[in-house]
Amino acid sequence: MLLRLLPGALCLVAAFGLPAPPAMAEAPALSTRYTVGLIGLPVGRASFVTRIDGGSYTVDGTLTSTGLADIVSTVKGTSRVSGRIAADRLVAGTYDLDYTSNRKHFRSSIAFRSGRVTSVTAEPEAPASKDFIPVTQNQLRSVVDPLTGLMIKAGRSSDGLCARTLPFFDGWSRLDMRFAPAGRQPFSTDGFEGDAVVCTARVEPISGYKPTSKGVQFIAKQTMEIWFAPVGKTGIFAPVYAKVPTEIGPLTFRAAVFAKP
Secondary structure: HHHHHHHHHHHOOOOOOOOOOOOOOOOOEEOOOEEEEEOOEEEEHHHHHHHOOOOOEEEEEEEEOOOOOOHHEEEEEEEEEEEEEEOOOOOHHHHHHHHEEOOOEEEEEEEEEOOOEEEEEEEOOOOOOOOOEOOOOHOOOOOOOOOOOOOOOOOOOOOHHOOOEEEEEEEOOEEEEEEEEEEEEEEEEOEEEEEEEEEEEEEEEEEEEEEHHHHHHHHHOOOEEHHHEOOOHHHHHHHEEEEEOOOOEEEEEEEEEEEEO
């Protein structure tokens, strides 16, 4: 469940926080690239292109496993989000995810209206079993998608950046990610150099899962770490680094290029 969210939320959101330029014939493209590691070994990469045109935006991204990860499990996926730019945040209109893992194909498509899910299709469908907790309509009244969810407007100060809970929905599962402040750390990459705001995060599964799942039981007990950096002078912060515990070892996401034209 969580690993479906993370490729979008941590690998495809970092370049969103840019001000809308005047409308033009062809919207400029912005690039962000991540490297993905497991216990210090490279296992994947992610890249995407963001285009902002007037008051709207679109993002197209890819995530691919590499190296030793392909020996165990090949993962390839694409994701797209489109929406409008509000005064204090990005508001998703549509979200689409399509990926293959271990020869299994997953696809979801969500339509939003001001944070409320108006329609959703997901393949494969949720299992019809007694121990499965289904997602209810009430739980979809105010949610964020995995792409734009981790782009945070800090306001006048970044001190309160980590004082929030984000309600994610990816088409299958609902979970809350609860943040807490953990100081600052220096961070340098192509496109950013300075202090990153460090948050710890805990996952609370809400619905769309089996309580007997060992993966869900494991991640609900873990604390992950996410570092946020400012995108220019917009007041918007996005992830540049994340460390997620797994049963094998820590999974890391690091921005190799951060929101560059």
